[in-house]
Amino acid sequence: MRNDMKLEFLAISENEAFARVCAAAFAAQTNPTVDEVADIKTAVSEAVTNSIVHAYEERGGMVLLKMSIEENEITIEISDTGKGIENIDMAMEPMFTTDTGEDRSGMGFTVMQMLMDSVEVNSEVGKGTKVLMKKTIEG
């Protein structure tokens, strides 16, 4: 079975739950376990939050969520046209955050990597960021 979806929404925090629920609903076609659904929801929430908080610095913009299913493999692509990431390796380090306060954990990419089979980040400063994640559903 092959299926694709594309969803574009405003980069505001109200849409974090919307995005992860949509992702979970689409993924449900692969008959995932409750744990696999939770992994997908969390990973999507992390990537979308990054776009809202870091790419657009909470000033709005659009986030694009694309998903595809091929047999039991789910591909999730989350992209923005925000400010981009200067140093991707550094951004993906556990506990790294550009936040100067105490509120951000710097664990977003680490959580994505731990919950998904693969996470690939492409970014260009001033142009935006694309996060590509894959997960095989065992069911």
Added chain:
Amino acid sequence: MHIRYKQRGNTATVFIEGELDHHSAAKVKAELEKIIDTQNPSQLVLDLEKMAFMDSSGIGVLLSKYKQLKRSGGSMYVKNLNKQTDKLFKISGLYQVLKKID
């Protein structure tokens, strides 16, 4: 997102219900701050039984309030985590500072 608490002696138990993400983080942070400032508990227990979802924005909030409480000599614990939250705590190493109790 709904937060309620009960105080017994020097221990405040805070029940966090709903979804803790970046959207609800500011509210949860403010509520925890208020409880710490007004009740001045030496022990704060977070009961997460009815917390349906949490991501790393939640880790940031809990860590920041843990640090606030620690500065005033208090300690923070967690209990009743669901499977997803337990996994997130393990991945992030949060159990190293927020100990789980029964």
